[in-house]
Amino acid sequence: MAKHFHLNTPLLESASMSKRVGTPVYLKMENAQPSGSFKIRGIGLLCQQVGLTSQSKGVVCSSGGNAGMAAAYVARKMGVPATIVVPSSSSQLVVQRLQDQGATVKIAGKVWDDANAEALRLQETEGLTYVPPFDHPLLWQGHASMIAEVAASLGPGAKPGAVLVSVGGGGLLCGVAQGLKDAGWTDVPIVAMETAGADSFNAAVKAGSLVTLDDITSEAKCLGAKTVCRRAFEYGQCGELTVISELVTDQQALSAVETFLDEERVLVEMACGAALAAVYSGLIRRLQDEGRLPALLGPLLVIVCGGSCIDMEQLTHLKHKLQA
Ligand code: PLV
Numbered sequence: 001m002a003k004h005f006h007l008n009t010p011l012l013e014s015a016s017m018s019k020r021v022g023t024p025v026y027l028k029m030e031n032a033q034p035s036g037s038f039k040i041r042g043i044g045l046l047c048q049q050v051g052l053t054s055q056s057k058g059v060v061c062s063s064g065g066n067a068g069m070a071a072a073y074v075a076r077k078m079g080v081p082a083t084i085v086v087p088s089s090s091s092q093l094v095v096q097r098l099q100d101q102g103a104t105v106k107i108a109g110k111v112w113d114d115a116n117a118e119a120l121r122l123q124e125t126e127g128l129t130y131v132p133p134f135d136h137p138l139l140w141q142g143h144a145s146m147i148a149e150v151a152a153s154l155g156p157g158a159k160p161g162a163v164l165v166s167v168g169g170g171g172l173l174c175g176v177a178q179g180l181k182d183a184g185w186t187d188v189p190i191v192a193m194e195t196a197g198a199d200s201f202n203a204a205v206k207a208g209s210l211v212t213l214d215d216i217t218s219e220a221k222c223l224g225a226k227t228v229c230r231r232a233f234e235y236g237q238c239g240e241l242t243v244i245s246e247l248v249t250d251q252q253a254l255s256a257v258e259t260f261l262d263e264e265r266v267l268v269e270m271a272c273g274a275a276l277a278a279v280y281s282g283l284i285r286r287l288q289d290e291g292r293l294p295a296l297l298g299p300l301l302v303i304v305c306g307g308s309c310i311d312m313e314q315l316t317h318l319k320h321k322l323q324a
Contacts, residue, residue, distance in 0.1 A: 005044035005074050006033055011153040016263045017279050024299040028146055031268055031306030038305050039070035042139030043131060047074045049138055050129055054079045060128040062119035064112050064222035065094035065309045067133030072101035085115040089221045094309045111216045113226045134171025135229035143175020144182055151183045159185050161298025166275040166305055167192045167201040169225035170232025177235045189242035193274045196247045198223035205236045205245045219250050219318055222271035222307055244292055248277040251322050256280045269307030
């Protein structure tokens with residue numbers, strides 16, 4: 001069996017983003033993973049560690065799309081059936097792509113939280129192995145490998161000035177935080193980005209306690225967990241690491257997707273656009289002006305989390321929807 005399922009992804013320096021921020025910007029190209037996003041790191045590790053065998057009845061994963069893509073890919077490689085439960089807000093495109101990965105797709109409820117309830121039910125009734133999309137220490141450990149790769153790519157002595165990530169349920173944030181701790185980079189601030197309307201982390205940070213949103217109103221459906229995981233909230237609270245929580249609008253996230261496509265020639269989904277928008281909208285500069293990031297900022301590390309829920313048709317559809 002493969003040692004692991006994810007790839008060591010390229011770390012690219014972006015000339016156009018560097019010009020915008022005024023410091024070198026490095027892109028960790030997680031869009032290049034076999035499943036289209038970083039999710040395969042954690043989910044690959046988790047599936048290996050829970051002792052799945054070809055005798056297993058299969059896995060069940062609740063997802064906005066990309067955790068499901070990773071689970072379907074890993075299960076196929078392990079020779080195990082995969083059932084992916086997505087909410088009705090997930091596009092037909094992602095359902096098709098999951099099926100192309102060999103998964104059985106079930107649509108349950110309106111948002112991820114509903115789909116998750118159904119996945120947990122299937123774990124009970126069908127004896128399937130439940131694969132969580134963001135809330136598990138093994139996922140964070142798996143995601144942390146991306147920071148170890150960055151450390152190896154940058155070489156001894158070099159480290160980022162800040163790390164830019166998107167936050168959905170908070171698994172990526174926890175993985176990056178774990179990776180920073182492992183690398184001894186606890187003084188590197190994390191800028192945690194969400195869209196307004198999928199802002200469960202920002203709401204929790206503001207409230208000082210976990211908050212469950214009434215609904216997900218953002219089009220960045222893969223950021224749409226109504227409650228962020230407790231560990232992510234804790235990273236946002238305690239002084240263990242500096243986590244700066246910021247929001248962009250859907251329009252800014254989508255516009256970032258378009259600029260990234262034009263300038264870097266890579267198509268990512270809005271969940272990823274939320275992080276990219278921190279560069280394109282001038283937010284990083286503003287945080288520097290406000291003294292929340294150093295004026296003399298070291299290299300900015302951007303986690304290009306990727307995502308499969310996008311193609312030209314979907315991009316056009318989102319543009320029309322958000323213009324209306
Ligand atoms: N998406 C999860 C949760 O959705 C999923 O099921 O796929 N970037 C992309 C492209 C993503 O797909 C996700 C999560 C994130 C960022 C955020 O990662 P998280 O959930 O670990 O914070 C509801």
